[in-house]
Amino acid sequence: MDEIAQLRRAAIAPEIEPRRRPMDVVYTPRGVQRDGVGGWQIMFRELTESSRLIWLLMLRDISVRYRQSILGYIWAVVPQIATVAVFAFLHSSQVLPIGGTKIPYIAYSLWGISMWQLFAGCLTNCANSLTSSGSLVTKINFPREALVIGALGQPAFDFVVRLIPVVAVFIWCGVVPSWQSMFMPLLLVPIVLLALGLGFVLSIANLVIRDTANALGIALTIGMFLTPVLYPPPVRWPFYLINLLNPLSPLLGASQDLVAGGFLTQPEMFAAACIFSMGLFFGGWRAFRITILRVLGYA
Amino acid sequence: MSADTIICIDGVSKKFCRSLRRTMLYGVRDVACDMLGMTRHLSCLRRDEFWAINDASFEVKRGECVGLIGPNGAGKSTLLKLINGVTLPDQGSLRIFGRIGALLELGAGFHPMLTGRENIHLSGAILGLGKYEIAKKFDSIVDFSGLEEFIDTPVKQYSSGMYVRLGFAVAVSIDPDILIIDESMAVGDAAFRKRCLDQINAFIQAGKTIIVVTHNLQEIEKIAQRMLLLDHGIVRADGRPAEVIASYMNLLNTRILLREEFGSATGEPAIEITQMELRGGDGPPKSYFRSHDELRVIIGFKAHRSIVNPVFRVQIFRSDGLFCHGMNTERHGVECGEILGDGKIILRYPDLCLLGGDYWIRAAVLSSQYDELPIHQMATSIGIHVESEMIDGAGVFAMPCEWITAA
Numbered sequence: 193m194d195e196i197a198q199l200r201r202a203a204i205a206p207e208i209e210p211r212r213r214p215m216d217v218v219y220t221p222r223g224v225q226r227d228g229v230g231g232w233q234i235m236f237r238e239l240t241e242s243s244r245l246i247w248l249l250m251l252r253d254i255s256v257r258y259r260q261s262i263l264g265y266i267w268a269v270v271p272q273i274a275t276v277a278v279f280a281f282l283h284s285s286q287v288l289p290i291g292g293t294k295i296p297y298i299a300y301s302l303w304g305i306s307m308w309q310l311f312a313g314c315l316t317n318c319a320n321s322l323t324s325s326g327s328l329v330t331k332i333n334f335p336r337e338a339l340v341i342g343a344l345g346q347p348a349f350d351f352v353v354r355l356i357p358v359v360a361v362f363i364w365c366g367v368v369p370s371w372q373s374m375f376m377p378l379l380l381v382p383i384v385l386l387a388l389g390l391g392f393v394l395s396i397a398n399l400v401i402r403d404t405a406n407a408l409g410i411a412l413t414i415g416m417f418l419t420p421v422l423y424p425p426p427v428r429w430p431f432y433l434i435n436l437l438n439p440l441s442p443l444l445g446a447s448q449d450l451v452a453g454g455f456l457t458q459p460e461m462f463a464a465a466c467i468f469s470m471g472l473f474f475g476g477w478r479a480f481r482i483t484i485l486r487v488l489g490y491a
Numbered sequence: 492m493s494a495d496t497i498i499c500i501d502g503v504s505k506k507f508c509r510s511l512r513r514t515m516l517y518g519v520r521d522v523a524c525d526m527l528g529m530t531r532h533l534s535c536l537r538r539d540e541f542w543a544i545n546d547a548s549f550e551v552k553r554g555e556c557v558g559l560i561g562p563n564g565a566g567k568s569t570l571l572k573l574i575n576g577v578t579l580p581d582q583g584s585l586r587i588f589g590r591i592g593a594l595l596e597l598g599a600g601f602h603p604m605l606t607g608r609e610n611i612h613l614s615g616a617i618l619g620l621g622k623y624e625i626a627k628k629f630d631s632i633v634d635f636s637g638l639e640e641f642i643d644t645p646v647k648q649y650s651s652g653m654y655v656r657l658g659f660a661v662a663v664s665i666d667p668d669i670l671i672i673d674e675s676m677a678v679g680d681a682a683f684r685k686r687c688l689d690q691i692n693a694f695i696q697a698g699k700t701i702i703v704v705t706h707n708l709q710e711i712e713k714i715a716q717r718m719l720l721l722d723h724g725i726v727r728a729d730g731r732p733a734e735v736i737a738s739y740m741n742l743l744n745t746r747i748l749l750r751e752e753f754g755s756a757t758g759e760p761a762i763e764i765t766q767m768e769l770r771g772g773d774g775p776p777k778s779y780f781r782s783h784d785e786l787r788v789i790i791g792f793k794a795h796r797s798i799v800n801p802v803f804r805v806q807i808f809r810s811d812g813l814f815c816h817g818m819n820t821e822r823h824g825v826e827c828g829e830i831l832g833d834g835k836i837i838l839r840y841p842d843l844c845l846l847g848g849d850y851w852i853r854a855a856v857l858s859s860q861y862d863e864l865p866i867h868q869m870a871t872s873i874g875i876h877v878e879s880e881m882i883d884g885a886g887v888f889a890m891p892c893e894w895i896t897a898a
Contacts, residue, residue: 219576219585245616252613256604331596333576334617400518483522485579489507 250345304421313347318391370454389472392480502583545724558715592667597658603647636660709811737874766791782879810849847879
């Protein structure tokens with residue numbers, strides 16, 4: 193018995209010991225297979241294999257960003273405060289007829305813009321992740337989705353930094369968030385997945401056609417005004433319909449509901465938006481995998 | 492496919508597009524087809540497309556060192572990219588059994604703002620090394636690159652040589668089964684080049700498979716056991732280095748000649764070289780010689796019209812293109828007189844003082860030795876292999892010399 197156990201151990205041991213990349217890769221016009229595995233299976237396997245790389249890429253982006261700057265992380269909060277200052281002025285001087293909000297306008301808009309910038313930052317960074325990596329993408333063979341996912345690190349970090357002025361303003365305005373706000377991190381997941389799913393597709397598109405990044409910048413500027421970030425959700429036609437079709441509205445709305453009242457005003461819309469983000473993430477990821485190697489030829 | 496095959500390339504083709512606009516158009520169309528799962532017509536060329544690799548099939552065995560040569564734009568780098576898996580073939584399949592280490596572009600994963608230390612960790616992770624593997628190899632990587640002093644300096648302040656040294660050190664640290672090298676060792680100083688070559692030799696000793704693309708034929712001939720000649724995406728020759736280099740030289744020679752003929756734009760030449768062969772003394776033609784053998788270059792010609800005093804020229808080049816020796820009839824004061832019809836002329840080297848190596852010889856006929864364009868030149872050159880003894884010395888020529896020891 194002992195001998196058999198020993199033999200078995202000996203047979204298993206060498207396989208476990210060196211954690212090396214699997215052997216036997218086949219490249220055909222239809223795609224890649226590793227150890228006879230393709231499709232979704234290899235996607236999940238390579239994702240887990242590259243988790244450390246993703247983490248290192250995030251750390252790299254965060255640590256590099258402000259290395260040669262004096263004000264450093266202050267730059268993360270400047271655009272947010274500037275935008276809110278302008279809108280708070282327009283709001284208080286009654287130049288723009290902005291409807292009433294549940295919490296003081298300055299707190300409402302500051303929170304809204306922080307969430308929006310998380311989404312916009314993730315999306316922009318993901319879309320540019322492949323083009324900005326230069327020859328790394330075209331010369332080295334590694335799971336490229338690591339670059340796209342790794343691009344989330346810096347906007348996520350900026351979001352955390354931006355929470356400091358948010359907290360300061362909440363205290364200043366005397367707003368006490370509801371206890372349900374502790375579920376906020378869960379709410380961030382669909383927002384990030386939505387950005388990532390779109391980012392997968394746009395990063396590929398940007399490799400083929402460089403107009404994508406420019407178009408995205410304009411689309412995000414327009415998108416910010418079409419999403420109830422700086423004003424409460426519209427109730428009048430036609431803005432109501434736009435708001436209804438915008439998957440980001442219920443997600444942002446839910447975060448504002450959570451802070452203000454502690455309950456969701458549109459739970460069914462929120463659920464639909466969550467499902468939509470999940471679908472977009474997996475769809476975008478799959479599309480990315482199918483096309484990346486093909487597109488590198490055109491990059 | 493045998494058991495020790497490590498790379499199996501089967502009917503692989505890859506196309507590229509010359510125009511950037513069409514590249515974008517085709518790119519969008521192909522990506523859309525891929526997403527929708529539609530079949531694309533991969534086997535036919537659309538407008539402005541060409542085959543960068545055309546139906547290449549070969550196998551590489553474990554432990555082989557293969558040199559990949561060919562003129563610029565032959566598809567060498569594309570083939571390496573396909574093997575490395577950074578681009579997919581349009582036809583055929585590639586099968587790779589092992590971890591690939593690619594020296595395609597050294598330091599490609601480096602971020603200029605990060606220090607050398609941070610970059611080692613990051614690009615190690617990109618190349619697939621785990622946390623502990625990197626930690627274990629960190630010291631040897633730094634040691635190999637010779638950059639201990641600068642390891643905490645941002646790499647953007649590195650010189651290009653230092654950058655490449657660090658890149659090479661990281662790339663070889665992943666201990667690949669297959670190493671593919673693309674001309675990347677051209678940078679770096681002589682000491683580092685030597686270290687790179689030593690490292691490659693160590694890989695060969697360890698039974699690793701290596702594929703090298705290079706234009707330095709002299710260097711590659713020393714390490715490669717087998718060579719592939721690629722031209723216009725087609726594998727033209729596959730075999731022993733000396734043979735493949737000879738066919739490469741013929742290919743290049745033909746190219747040069749074609750250009751010369753276009754340049755001269757004359758009709759049928761008055762005199763043509765019809766045949767060339769090498770003999771040692773009176774024996775049969777041969778291509779294998781030893782230093783200090785007798786060598787006769789026999790040139791057969793045919794004059795279509797009467798021609799007075801043409802000049803015959805013989806040139807010897809080393810396999811890497813070094814011009815070793817040239818001689819023509821005018822230099823020797825030999826007058827050929829009036830020539831018509833077939834004839835023969837022989838250049839005799841009584842003591843061939845070339846040292847061991849591969850050379851190629853070509854012959855031409857000119858109207859004067861200062862002619863830019865020969866009247867005619869053989870399209871093919873003849874390869875010659877020379878062996879020499881230890882006592883003949885090293886370099887290009889076996890020159891008579893002696894030591895005088897001062898008492």
